[in-house]
Amino acid sequence: MGEQQLDQVTSDELVYVPASECRRLLGASLPPHDVAAAFAAVARINTLYMIARAWSGHLGTSFSSLDIMSWLFLNEMRDLDKGPGACDIFFSSKGHDAPALYAVLIGLGLLPEEKIDHLRRLHGLPGHPHVETPYIQANTGSLGMGISKAKGMAIANRLAGRSRRIFVLTGDGELQEGQFWESLASAATRGLGEIVVIVDHNKIQSDTWVEQVGDLGDLTAKLSAFGWHVSRCDGHDIDAIDRTFRSLDGITDQPKVVVADTVKGKGVSFMEGPAMKAGELYAYHSGAPTEEEYANGSRELLERARRLFQAAGLGEPGLAHGWRPARREPRDTQNLISAYKDALVNQADRHPGLVVLDADLVKDCGLVPFAAKYPDRFIECGIAEQDMVSTACGLAKRGALPVVHSFACFLAARPNEQIYNQCSEGSKVVYVGSLAGLLPGGPGHSHQSVRDIAALGSIPGLLLAEPALEAEVHALFEHLINAASESSYLRLVSVKWPVPFSYPAGQRVEPGHGWIVRDGRDVVVIGYGPWLLSNAWHAIEGLASSGVTIRLVNLPWLNRVDPAWLKEAIGDCRSVVLLDNHYAHGGQAEMLAATIAGLALDPVVQVSRLGVTELPECGTNDEVLEYHGLDIASLTEALRAAAASRFPGREASLA
């Protein structure tokens, strides 16, 4: 993106508590409850520091879990010094709380202190847990897998004659996932008493109260009915946490669950769940604090840490300083989610049978205006994607037009068979997956949806489409709702992006047909979506001075192409570069390359493909694009090579 389009956001000074101060605290002769409380207070400061510095992260759920995590790591986890392969096991099944866990591990010296400046950065600390990080025992971020994994670990330990306790932290919204319940019974049947699950029961999921999204009912009764030993305690009361764990020590042949009543955002008054006003959505699930929020939040957390240090006779906690890096904020961006918000309401105005389903992402999926205008047609399914899709299937069978939402990574994979089953009924459902593709790079690979085209693309009767511009959101959604007879999947990139081209006036929408973004003669580049096409556009623009003219084509259909249209789009060009915001295997480019092979064009066409070829890295958007070779510079090199292959004598002049 051109620098002229960017505003620099002022960087702020941030503070954290260095590891040396944690060592001082841990080395003092103090009652363990006092140490844990002060350690948690320090970890909250450092969590806020990391998330502010990274410009994104999950504050609310990190804060709700920190007293529990601190107690566990200071007092329950045995043999931490023997390393992650030999100590007791802890992992978070919800995974959003990774910054809190990092703060604990850094405080204990189990992660290098300098990592505090590398949350959500390339080769740093990923936005969601990844086993490449020391003491991270499971990849999580997609919900509900924790107990299943713990069972596998427990069985492997038993087979190997190892005896280790396994602590699994879950969310409460997470309990809406079927896999959680699926995983319970056999743990009880097998008597896996080494498993202790702690439910961080902070009562709020992404957007609002769990009770409103998918009421958990009598949780103790439910969990007991599945054969688990159930305790309940205040998850911010260190005494209570200790008492509860002590009461579990004697229970060795039954899996145990502690329902810990917590407060989302605990520790910063205005971030705490109960501070949320009626009718509001919770504001601190993800994202970054503003300058003012950081200043006020940090002050509150520091005050508490000072109070606890002083009460313990430790004087003032020492502080270190860091800077929040300036963030480039492009102006004049295309915001596809915002466009979708309007498109959805527009279509809903015209179609009384249009019903919207959501899986706890009402804000991120752009559903707030619809839900406000048509509350009776808005179905909040909670974090229960399989149930959501089959519910939509039932709705469609009885005449409604369901539009189903989640993040692309979850929607394509979790209810994968349910979507196939729905399409097999020949009914019509529109699926909308946001947060599609490699960006944003911060949350990490659990959220970077680069496999959804492959996972859904072969389903007969399911048309996949991805817009590059706000205007194309409207055009495609209009088509999917009104013209298409089959089901469809609208793939939406969520990052705002400055796009250097516009939607052609009067463009006809026809599955399998795309349009020329800019014309050229030497090479044809085909791709889709806002940043992929924009980066290609800038690369092409940069190469124009070398005399290479490159045609850029947008094909917004991900699993359909009309061979005749493709032949015409290629024209006389004999070098084609196919781009994917997706794994190179199974994306649009593979379909196009295979179609080109079927055309048997003579003289032969040189075809190359660029896409993601390994598990996506976590990092800033710029870092991630560069790493995966999809930034402007990498694309420039690839296009230069493609052009050179057509002009064997001209490599030098093109370089």
Add this chain to the structure above:
Amino acid sequence: MGEQQLDQVTSDELVYVPASECRRLLGASLPPHDVAAAFAAVARINTLYMIARAWSGHLGTSFSSLDIMSWLFLNEMRDLDKGPGACDIFFSSKGHDAPALYAVLIGLGLLPEEKIDHLRRLHGLPGHPHVETPYIQANTGSLGMGISKAKGMAIANRLAGRSRRIFVLTGDGELQEGQFWESLASAATRGLGEIVVIVDHNKIQSDTWVEQVGDLGDLTAKLSAFGWHVSRCDGHDIDAIDRTFRSLDGITDQPKVVVADTVKGKGVSFMEGPAMKAGELYAYHSGAPTEEEYANGSRELLERARRLFQAAGLGEPGLAHGWRPARREPRDTQNLISAYKDALVNQADRHPGLVVLDADLVKDCGLVPFAAKYPDRFIECGIAEQDMVSTACGLAKRGALPVVHSFACFLAARPNEQIYNQCSEGSKVVYVGSLAGLLPGGPGHSHQSVRDIAALGSIPGLLLAEPALEAEVHALFEHLINAASESSYLRLVSVKWPVPFSYPAGQRVEPGHGWIVRDGRDVVVIGYGPWLLSNAWHAIEGLASSGVTIRLVNLPWLNRVDPAWLKEAIGDCRSVVLLDNHYAHGGQAEMLAATIAGLALDPVVQVSRLGVTELPECGTNDEVLEYHGLDIASLTEALRAAAASRFPGREASLA
């Protein structure tokens, strides 16, 4: 396949009760309980007839549900005469019991009587329910989706101002699926009192007792804890069924579940669950009765029907006769599942860390010998694929080598995200999906796995392989267990097939490389798996007399190809035909065609692809292959055309 390889199995005479006799019963002035009992007795006869005639079907679960279904359709379902769009709704979530439902619908005149001869036949009555059949309200066969669908139907009905009751029949093994539990809470929160779920609690799942596979514990306590009204009754006692439904009439604002205690195989003494001896597996879940089993079973069922007719003063029930068609039983077949049985035990003997996980398909997946030899390393997960995969993930993280089993259709789709998550940890798990591909054609599209390559193929660190021969099962499994560092998916065709070629002695196993099955010069055909390659082999053999020589290549790797190997395999041929036992979109052929495009071979190569292009049809194997153009005759035509395209002057001599 050549006729000389076939034994003809003698056809048997079969009997059924014609619809006219059902009309006589329904028209008689008799107490409704007597009518329902006699109707169920007749429906059992006709269910046995259909399954025997189709040579496959689910007897056990059909018989356990028939008294409930009969009562429902005769007495609870309102407005049946108004048609399937306007009457009360019934569907079976388990779906295996489709023959029972067909028998009921035929008995009521809601399906044409002649359909009784078309179970599991092309354009007949599918092996699992499909909405194209009148009065079938949902596609099922993959488990756990029923309540979610019912909720969608209920909400759509409410939005449209329609008031209809919705009856959903589930299995009890089915309750192991997480989606069942995921779907419960919101039905209670929304007060969907129009939903009545009946659990056909016959205590046996595919292979053995539910209690042994995945104990349901205190089912009433569990279901009550989720906010449902729970009743329990004897599912074969018509009086009790009636009383139970009457007790539900007054409950209108709470969803209701009836746990119906039933007997799997009810009505035929030797098929009934309790007749199963200790240590045996249940023999009548799927498949067809032998001649003797049919004769004895039929006699028992007829005796009961006669007794009930006579007691009701209706005299003898009239009978009609049909013939079980002869079945071609090829000799000298390749049985990949049987080879896998041995291969698994062999590897387990060498690897003490090898652990096997299964999702209630111990027989179908070839796990009986392993489970007998290594009971401590055998983990029966029940019908809980997501839990199974994440359990394997935990096992692998702690050093075990898990080998994970299910039918390909379920394994690739249901735990799709869990497999991706496991691979993202960089650990090694071997997945084995049986019943892969288009055949057998009888169970229908829920079981015809023609989407698994696409659904799994793009996962980095997951290698997909499919053997064509028993020897290749051993060779590939050896490689996946011992040589491959990454995770893998072994795709196994379950139908036995006479294969006209053998595995080359000394063949080296290398991902991305295949081998030449028979050589030729004019056209290259690439494919995989036993019947696909065999059909191609016979087509090529047939064309040899026209002077066309065709090279047939087996590439057992489904998501990897070495471009250099591919170039060599194509050689000087300028016509390539790529075959898929999978959807043409997203299968091996698309990968190969795209790779060929990347090779930019000059002179250009003509590439054509043959695979499944629409939802698979249900039918006999021959019917299904012909319908989808993958039988020998269709392949012959396709290869003839491919050869002709290379010899433009020779079309006539090739015809």
